[in-house]
Amino acid sequence: MSNAVEIPFSTTILVRDTCLCLHVQRAARALARLFDDALRPVGLTNGQFSLMMSLNRPEPPPMGPVATLLAMDQTTLTAALKPLQRRGWVNVTQNAKDKRRRLLSLTPEGKAVLAAAVPIWESTHASLEDALPDGDMGRLRRDLQALA
Amino acid sequence: MSNAVEIPFSTTILVRDTCLCLHVQRAARALARLFDDALRPVGLTNGQFSLMMSLNRPEPPPMGPVATLLAMDQTTLTAALKPLQRRGWVNVTQNAKDKRRRLLSLTPEGKAVLAAAVPIWESTHASLEDALPDGDMGRLRRDLQALA
DNA sequence: CTAATTTCTATTGATATCAATGTAATTAGT
DNA sequence: ACTAATTACATTGATATCAATAGAAATTAG
Numbered sequence: 001m002s003n004a005v006e007i008p009f010s011t012t013i014l015v016r017d018t019c020l021c022l023h024v025q026r027a028a029r030a031l032a033r034l035f036d037d038a039l040r041p042v043g044l045t046n047g048q049f050s051l052m053m054s055l056n057r058p059e060p061p062p063m064g065p066v067a068t069l070l071a072m073d074q075t076t077l078t079a080a081l082k083p084l085q086r087r088g089w090v091n092v093t094q095n096a097k098d099k100r101r102r103l104l105s106l107t108p109e110g111k112a113v114l115a116a117a118v119p120i121w122e123s124t125h126a127s128l129e130d131a132l133p134d135g136d137m138g139r140l141r142r143d144l145q146a147l148a
Numbered sequence: 149m150s151n152a153v154e155i156p157f158s159t160t161i162l163v164r165d166t167c168l169c170l171h172v173q174r175a176a177r178a179l180a181r182l183f184d185d186a187l188r189p190v191g192l193t194n195g196q197f198s199l200m201m202s203l204n205r206p207e208p209p210p211m212g213p214v215a216t217l218l219a220m221d222q223t224t225l226t227a228a229l230k231p232l233q234r235r236g237w238v239n240v241t242q243n244a245k246d247k248r249r250r251l252l253s254l255t256p257e258g259k260a261v262l263a264a265a266v267p268i269w270e271s272t273h274a275s276l277e278d279a280l281p282d283g284d285m286g287r288l289r290r291d292l293q294a295l296a
Numbered sequence: 297c298t299a300a301t302t303t304c305t306a307t308t309g310a311t312a313t314c315a316a317t318g319t320a321a322t323t324a325g326t
Numbered sequence: 327a328c329t330a331a332t333t334a335c336a337t338t339g340a341t342a343t344c345a346a347t348a349g350a351a352a353t354t355a356g
Contacts, residue, residue: 004256005263012204015269016217020276021179022198023289026219026296028176029343031169036344045344047312050170056160064334069164071174076313078336083311100321100334108152115153121163128168128295136291141171143288146279148174177313184314193314195342212304224343226306231341248304248351 024147031128038124042116043087049121051080052106052114055090060105062095071148089113172295179276186272190264191235197269199228200254200262203238208253210243219296237261 016022035046044052054069055061067077081104084090089110095101106114129137164170183194192200202217203209215225229252232238237258243249254262277285 005260007201007204007259007263007266009204009206011266012201015198015201015266018289019198019269019273020285020289021183021194021273022218023292023296024172024176024179025195025198027292028172029219030296031172033344035169040345045311046169047173050163050167050173053155053160053163056155056157058157062334070170071177072312073314074335075315075337079312098322098334102335111155112153115155118155118159118163121167125167125169131294132291133294136287137168139284140288140291141166141168143280143284143291144171144175146281147276148171148178181314188315193341210304220342221344222305223307223345227342246304246352250305 020147024144034128035121035124038120039117042113042120044113044117047080048084049114049117051077052084052089052110055104055106056111056114060093060103062101062103066104084110168295172292182276183269183272186268187265190261190268192261192265195228196232197262197265199225200232200237200258203252203254204259204262208241208251210249210251214252232258 032046035049039046039049050070051066054066063074063077067074070077072080081090081092085092087109088107091105091107093103093105095103132140180194183197187194187197198218199214202214211222211225215222218225220228229238229240233240235257236255239253239255241251241253243251280288
């Protein structure tokens with residue numbers, strides 16, 4: 001027989017107030033909503049914007065490095081590409097030199113959508129800087145980078 | 149006819165390096181994996197741990213305030229509760245005084261699972277503090293809170 | 297005291313996320 | 327060259343996330 005287990009309420013308060021994972025997930029959801037709302041007129045989510053922006057390179061990258069850059073699982077990237085391919089914004093082609101690799105590139109339509117999104121990103125991000133104490137933005141980014 | 153649109157590569161670099169939303173999503177994914185891995189032995193994800201911990205209260209809370217605390221959509225909370233109910237770790241009952249409301253509470257089994265998870269959380273979180281420069285943890289939390 | 301409004305939650309459909317697993321292509325070891 | 331190990335990616339199944347919508351219960355306006 002197992003005794004009844006009681007976690008002290010003080011432990012709950014401690015976790016609630018100090019858990020960095022919780023705080024980051026909370027902020028991630030809030031920021032996702034903020035950018036999703038702002039980008040909705042051009043038909044992009046925050047994640048799609050970041051992904052497509054990371055594909056705007058002189059040379060089309062393969063999937064692995066893109067997944068690493070975004071700190072996401074490779075299978076997540078595979079799934080995330082599908083709606084973008086379906087809309088004709090991203091092309092996925094095979095690398096002739098190494099047939100395991102896929103090369104990811106933006107279509108002209110994809111570039112147009114992304115270009116329309118840039119000013120939205122700029123204004124949204126600017127409003128975000130106002131929400132943080134002066135100078136915290138840079139340090140915040142460095143701290144976040146230390147976690148990823 | 150539409151001209152070809154070219155977003156300067158420098159813009160891509162700027163967004164990649166400065167976008168707070170991207171940085172937070174990256175950190176959120178990395179921390180989620182870290183805690184998911186650590187909590188796997190007790191059968192919890194980071195989100196389930198945070199949710200269940202937020203239910204460890206003297207009085208069972210309704211859904212609205214819990215969703216607000218976690219900064220998540222109410223429909224997300226409804227979905228997140230389902231696997232926990234199915235496993236018999238969380239009870240969802242009706243409030244007799246206001247039949248619209250559901251009261252969320254942990255079962256004894258749920259409390260036992262949560263109790264087993266607490267030491268895992270403690271050690272994982274401690275290792276996390278080592279990854280950050282001294283004193284950054286508190287300020288990081290405050291900055292994140294300003295965003296949510 | 298009824299009707300309109302507000303509050304609280306559930307359902308549906310789409311995308312996001314990851315673990316586990318499988319497969320094809322390349323590389324390394326012999 | 328042949329086999330073993332590695333690399334790069336896809337598929338499946340489960341959970342997470344939110345918008346849009348709908349429903350029921352409670353509150354408020356009149």
